[in-house]
Amino acid sequence: MNTSIPSKKSKVSKLAENIIGSEIIKLAGEVNEKIKQGEKIYNMTIGDFNPKEFPIPAELKQYIVDAYFDDQTNYPAADGMLELRNAVSHLLKERGNLDYKNDEILIAGGARPIIYSIFRALVDSNDTVIFAVPSWNNNHYSYLNAAKAVVIEATAEQNFMPTAADIKPYIQEATLVALCSPQNPTGTIFSKEGLEEICDMILAENARRGADEKPVYLMYDQIYWALTFGNNKHYNPVVLRPEMKAFTVFVDGISKSLSATGVRVGWSMGPKAIIDKMKAILTHVGAWAPKAEQVATAKYLSNLSMYDAFIEEQKTKVITRLDGFYKGFQDLKNEGFKVDAITPQAAIYLTIKFDLHGLKKADGTILTTTKDITQFILDEAKLAVVPFYAFGADENSTWYRMSVGTCKVSDVQDVITNLRLALQTLS
Numbered sequence: 557m558n559t560s561i562p563s564k565k566s567k568v569s570k571l572a573e574n575i576i577g578s579e580i581i582k583l584a585g586e587v588n589e590k591i592k593q594g595e596k597i598y599n600m601t602i603g604d605f606n607p608k609e610f611p612i613p614a615e616l617k618q619y620i621v622d623a624y625f626d627d628q629t630n631y632p633a634a635d636g637m638l639e640l641r642n643a644v645s646h647l648l649k650e651r652g653n654l655d656y657k658n659d660e661i662l663i664a665g666g667a668r669p670i671i672y673s674i675f676r677a678l679v680d681s682n683d684t685v686i687f688a689v690p691s692w693n694n695n696h697y698s699y700l701n702a703a704k705a706v707v708i709e710a711t712a713e714q715n716f717m718p719t720a721a722d723i724k725p726y727i728q729e730a731t732l733v734a735l736c737s738p739q740n741p742t743g744t745i746f747s748k749e750g751l752e753e754i755c756d757m758i759l760a761e762n763a764r765r766g767a768d769e770k771p772v773y774l775m776y777d778q779i780y781w782a783l784t785f786g787n788n789k790h791y792n793p794v795v796l797r798p799e800m801k802a803f804t805v806f807v808d809g810i811s812k813s814l815s816a817t818g819v820r821v822g823w824s825m826g827p828k829a830i831i832d833k834m835k836a837i838l839t840h841v842g843a844w845a846p847k848a849e850q851v852a853t854a855k856y857l858s859n860l861s862m863y864d865a866f867i868e869e870q871k872t873k874v875i876t877r878l879d880g881f882y883k884g885f886q887d888l889k890n891e892g893f894k895v896d897a898i899t900p901q902a903a904i905y906l907t908i909k910f911d912l913h914g915l916k917k918a919d920g921t922i923l924t925t926t927k928d929i930t931q932f933i934l935d936e937a938k939l940a941v942v943p944f945y946a947f948g949a950d951e952n953s954t955w956y957r958m959s960v961g962t963c964k965v966s967d968v969q970d971v972i973t974n975l976r977l978a979l980q981t982l983s
Contacts, residue, residue, distance in 0.1 A: 575699065579946035583930070587940040598963065598971050599940045603740060603812075603904065605961040610815040610873065613866045615859075619852035620819070632847040635835045636663020636823065640854035644823050647857050652781070653795050656825040662835050663850060666822040667779050667807050669843030673834035674775050674805050674824065675701045675732070683731035688718035689948030690955070692740040706730070707948060712955065715744040715898060716907065720753035727761045731770060736777035736807075737791070738784060738902030741947050741957035743878070745784065745901050748791050755797040762803060773830075774804045779822070780903040782813035782867050785875045788901045805830055810853060812904065813867060815961075821845045821853045874904055877960040877968060881906050884972035893979045906958040908941065913954070915982040923982075926952055936978035939971055 580601055587599050611617075635641070641658035648654040664670050671693070679685060681702040687694040688708040698705040706726045710716040717739060727733075735754070737746040746754075755774075762771045774793060781790045793800040809822030822845070824834060838844070845853075857863060878900035885897035885908055896909040912929045916922050923929050926943050933939050944953040963971075 571700070576696065580942055583940065583942065583946070587934070590934070595938065597934070597938050597940055598967055598974070600958045600960065600963060601940045601942050602962065603959050604817050605815040605904075606963070607815070609964060610870070610961055612814055612816045612819065613856065613862070615862060616814065616816070616819075616852055616856045619855045620849055623848035623851040626851075628848040628851050630847065632663075632844050632850055634839050634844070635659075635831075636661070636845070637847065637850040637854060640821075640850045640857075641823075643854045643857040644825075647860065647863070648825065650860055652792065654792065654825070660825055660828050660831055662824045662831045662838070663845055664822050664824070664838055665820040665843045665845045666811055666817075667777070667809050668822075669838055669841060670807050670809075670822050670824045670834075671697055671775070671777070672700070672841075672843075673837045674807070675703070676837050677830055677833040678773050678775075678805070679703050679732055684726065684729045685732045685734060686723055686726050686730050687734040688716075688722065690716060690741050690944040690953075690957075691734070691736060691947055694734045695948050703731075709950065712898065712907075712909075715901075716742040716955075717744055717746055717750060718754075719750060720757045723754060724757060727757060727772065728764075730761075730772045732773050732775055733758065734775045734777070736779075738778075738780040740777075740780065740903060741905055741942065741944065742898070742907045743900050743903040743905035744898065744907065745788055746791055748789070748796065751791050751793060752796050755793045755800050758803060759797065759799055771803055774800065775807065776804055777807035779807055779809055780812050781808070783871055783874060783904065784902040785871060785878075785900065790902070802827055805834075813870065815870065819849050819853075821849050874960065875900065876965060877963060878904075878906050880965070880968035881908075881958060881960065881971070884968060884975075888972065888976060888979065891976070893976070895975070895979070904959055904961045906960065908956050908958050909954050910956060911954045912982065913952070918981045926954065929954075930956075933975075933978065936981065937971070937974040939974060 584601050587597055590597050641661045644661050645656055645658050675697045679701045683703050685698045685703045686706045688710040708718050708722045710718050758772055784790045793804050805826035810816045882897050885895055888895050894911040898907040900906055910929050912923050930943050941956045941958045944955045945951045
C-alpha cells in the first residue's frame, strides 16, 4: 500500500508571498559570482565601508573589546543603556542644536529597526505614506505596513530632493511623510528654504486637522548628517521650525559617520509618547544594539573632541574619492561621452548618469534598457553600480548610485580609465 504523502506547495502568508526582494542584493550576487571567477570588479553597489580603508575609530574598537572583557553581555535596557542615551543627548545638543532628553531617545540595532518601529507606531493599514524616489526602502516599509504609498518621482533639476509643491497635492490624506537628508542614494541635501517650506506645509495641515484626527508626522532620516562636505550645511526640521518637534521622529546613529555599519548602534529621537510605543514594539522584536557596543559607544561619544577629529578625517577620506570620481565623469563628459554626475554634497554616494540608451555595442547589440546598460558597464568596464530603479525610480532612468566607501583612492583613476575604454566601443 502506498502511504506516501503527496507533496504540497509551500504555503506562506500573503505578506511573505508578495514581498519584493532587493534589486541591490540581486546585482551583488552577480558581482560576487564574477569575482569568484577571478574577474577584477570594482564593486561600488553597497552602501558600506571597506574596514581596511575605513576602519572604525581605534578607541571605539578598544572600548568594545574592553566591554566584552568586562562581561557586558547580558540584556541591555529595552530603550538603550542610560549612559548611551545621555551621550547621544549631549551629542545632539552640542553638534546638532537639538534638545532631547534621555527618555525621548531610543537605541536600537542600527537604523533599520528604528524605521520599522516608526512605521509600526504611526501608520495603520491603508494610511497614506508620502515619499520621493529614488530613496531607500520606503516602498518596502510601506508594504510591510499595508500602507498606501504616494510616490513622488524627484528629478535631477532639484538634486533628486522632493519639494513642498510635490507633496502638497497629497498632504491632506497623509499620515507620514518620509524624508532623508543627506539622501540615500543621491548624496544630496535639502536646502534651508526647501525644508522650511515642507515644515510649514506640515504645520499648516496639522493646524487644519481636528483635535481627534491623527496628525501628519515626519520621519526624518539623517543617518549621514555628519558627512556633509564643504560649504554645504545640514538642516533639520526641528531647528528650522521648533513647532515641528511634536510631529518629527528622527532616524540616526553611528553606522555611517563612524564606518560602524556592522557595530549596529542606531537611535531615534522624538515625542516621548511615540518613542515609548516604538520601545514597546522593539521589545517584542528584540532588535536591540548589543550591550557591549552600547557601553563602548557611550564612552566614545562622551569625548566629543575625539569624535570631531575622527569625523574630520572621515570626511576628508570620503570627499577625496567623491571629488575624484566627479572630476573623472566631468572629463568623460567633456570628451563627448554621454555621461554626467551631480556635484557631491554629502554621504558616501555620487549620483552618476549613463545616457546610453540606443547605442550599439561592438557586436552589434543595441543597449535598449537600463538593465542592458548596467550589464554593459559591469561586463566591459568592470564597474558595478546601482541603477536608480532599484530605489523606486522609473525603470528607464539613466541615473545610478556609486558608493565610494569600499574603494581605494587608487581605484578612482582605474575606474575612469576602464569606463573610457568601454565607452569608446559604443557607436
